[in-house]
Amino acid sequence: MDRSRAFPSLPAGVQLAQLESLKVEIPAQALAALAEALDQIAKGRAVDLQGVPPEVATREAAALLNLPHPRLLQLLDDGAIASRMANGRRRVQVVDLVAYRQAQAEASSTVMDELTRVGCK
Structure with a gap:
């Protein structure tokens, strides 16, 4: 999947939801990773998300x-x-x-x- 074209019109940080004073933003890198994960799921593959220590x-x-x-x-x-x-x-x-x-x-x-x-x- 070409990540650069996955969300061509979205800005670097995307506002996902706003609930009263809570605002959640998704960084562009996270959006690209999410797009890749969804692409793999659509192809019937398993996806494992893990945090990586610094x-x-x-x-x-x-x-x-x-x-x-x-x-x-x-x-x-x-x-x-x-x-x-x-x-x-x-x-x-x-x-x-x-x-x-x-x-x-x-x-x-x-x-x-x-x-x-x-x-x-």
């Missing part, structure tokens, strides 16, 4: 990136992904994991585009 332990971070734990530790040591120490253990911000994953996807796409351009498949 930071995770290294094993959780490795699982989120689908990487072996030693590889994640190497990325942390190399500074490719930021981390901090808390009570003697490393913690990784989820936003840093998402940024790393996006950067990797973009780099992969660039390489594939270049291979396609020179005629390799």
Whole structure:
């Protein structure tokens, strides 16, 4: 589903309901996630919504990136992904994991585009 066209006329934050003094607004990102969830439900697929903590332990971070734990530790040591120490253990911000994953996807796409351009498949 193309999320950018899901709600083309809605502003960045949409007022959903107003009850006396209570006003509920839905951020654009939440609206896009809701549209995606509804699309999956319409296709007969199960949808699981879970909150994500702002930071995770290294094993959780490795699982989120689908990487072996030693590889994640190497990325942390190399500074490719930021981390901090808390009570003697490393913690990784989820936003840093998402940024790393996006950067990797973009780099992969660039390489594939270049291979396609020179005629390799």
